[in-house]
Every structure is written in structure tokens, then in C-alpha cells.
Amino acid sequence: GENVEQHPSTLSVQEGDSAVIKCTYSDSASNYFPWYKQELGKRPQLIIDIRSNVGEKKDQRIAVTLNKTAKHFSLHITETQPEDSAVYFCAASLSGGYNKLIFGAGTRLAVHP
Amino acid sequence: DAGVIQSPRHEVTEMGQEVTLRCKPISGHDYLFWYRQTMMRGLELLIYFNNNVPIDDSGMPEDRFSAKMPNASFSTLKIQPSEPRDSAVYFCATGSGTGRDEQFFGPGTRLTVL
Numbered sequence: 628g629e630n631v632e633q634h635p636s637t638l639s640v641q642e643g644d645s646a647v648i649k650c651t652y653s654d655s656a657s658n659y660f661p662w663y664k665q666e667l668g669k670r671p672q673l674i675i676d677i678r679s680n681v682g683e684k685k686d687q688r689i690a691v692t693l694n695k696t697a698k699h700f701s702l703h704i705t706e707t708q709p710e711d712s713a714v715y716f717c718a719a720s721l722s723g724g725y726n727k728l729i730f731g732a733g734t735r736l737a738v739h740p
Numbered sequence: 741d742a743g744v745i746q747s748p749r750h751e752v753t754e755m756g757q758e759v760t761l762r763c764k765p766i767s768g769h770d771y772l773f774w775y776r777q778t779m780m781r782g783l784e785l786l787i788y789f790n791n792n793v794p795i796d797d798s799g800m801p802e803d804r805f806s807a808k809m810p811n812a813s814f815s816t817l818k819i820q821p822s823e824p825r826d827s828a829v830y831f832c833a834t835g836s837g838t839g840r841d842e843q844f845f846g847p848g849t850r851l852t853v854l
Binding site: 659661669670671672673676716725727728729730731732733 | 771782783784785788790796799831835837840841842843845846847848
């Protein structure tokens with residue numbers, strides 16, 4: 628079955644710096660890759676997603692890139708702010724968001740003022 | 741809309757007791773997912789439903805776990821008998837099946853089995 632590995636497990640940056648989180652997946656048939664943000668004690672919330680027919684997607688300070696050949700995708704956050712501090716989860720699915728999502732282990736991002 | 745509603749928000753029980761977690765999806769959402777989150781195992785899908793029918797229950801850890809969705813506005817996850825290793829946060833998430841592929845998570849139920 629699908630397996631998703633996520634790195635790093637923790638990431639500490641200064642406010643204003645960029646942060647990059649990387650994930651690799653094992654099943655080449657996976658076609659949907661969302662990123663969820665979970666603040667401490669809160670529920671996960673979707674922040675951005677990408678499908679396999681697109682190489683890059685951007686939404687303000689957040690972007691996701693996908694390399695299907697290498698089977699990896701990355702989350703890029705620019706101009707980080709303290710409110711970006713949270714745990715970020717990548718996931719992969721064989722058939723869109725309304726299917727079984729396999730989540731990575733999560734990255735705890737700390738943005739220091 | 742109030743979003744996905746879960747109850748109870750916290751549950752403390754003793755080993756061997758039956759536990760029932762409840763979820764009310766967002767109105768009109770056809771998909772419902774049950775997840776378990778622990779530090780050791782991360783976020784795991786247990787089971788999901790489409791139009792009240794279970795589609796994939798391969799994540800249900802063992803026969804002690806069961807889930808039902810008797811109608812479009814209610815689902816339960818039951819653990820009988822409960823064990824300390826079942827302690828976790830259980831999330832229910834729902835999706836509309838149309839438009840953006842977003843799963844909307846509920847606030848979760850924090851279960852502690854003593």
C-alpha cells in the first residue's frame with residue numbers, strides 16, 4: 628500500500644524566513660496531494676492541495692511543488708509569521724480527496740519572532 | 741453551518757468499558773471519515789463512508805472497533821471493550837464529494853482509557 632514519508636520532523640525558523648517541508652510517496656498511481664495544518668489542540672485544516680497533472684500551485688505565501696518522476700512533493704512557506712507555527716501534514720491519495728488519505732508523520736514548525 | 745460536530749469532546753473510561761463516539765456531518769456532505777491520532781502512529785484513517793455505506797474499513801484495528809452510519813446526519817464509532825492503547829484523539833471528517841477535495845475535520849474526541 629501507499630506510504631508517505633515526511634521530513635523534517637521539526638523545523639525552526641526566524642520570522643520572515645522561508646520554510647520548506649518535503650514528502651515522498653511510494654505508489655506512483657497516487658494523484659492527489661493535500662497539505663493540512665494543525666495548530667496545538669485544534670483540528671487539521673486543509674491549506675493547499677495539488678493534483679498530479681500540475682507541477683506547482685501557489686496561494687499567497689504558500690506554494691506546493693510536485694515531482695511525479697521522483698515521487699516527491701514539497702510545501703514552501705515564504706515570509707513566515709509566528710501564526711504559521713503549527714504541525715503540518717502532507718498526504719497522498721489514489722483518487723482525490725474523497726478517498727483514503729495516507730498521511731505523513733507531520734512536521735512541527737516553530738516561527739520565532 | 742456549525743461544521744462537523746463531535747461528542748463527547750473528552751471521554752475518560754476504564755479498561756473493559758464500552759465507548760461510543762458520535763459525529764454529525766456538515767449538512768449535504770456525502771463522505772464521512774473516522775481518524776485516530778496518536779503521537780506514535782500519527783493520523784490514521786480507520787473507516788470511511790459514502791452515502792452512509794462503508795467503503796473502506798481496512799484501517800479498523802480489530803474487531804473491538806465498529807462504526808455505523810444509520811443516516812446521512814449521524815455516525816458512531818464504538819469500541820468494546822476498550823483498552824489503554826485505544827487512548828487517542830478521534831476525529832470525524834466530512835466532505836461534499838463535489839468541488840474542492842477538502843475534508844472538513846470536527847474538533848475531535850480525546851479518549852483516555854485507564
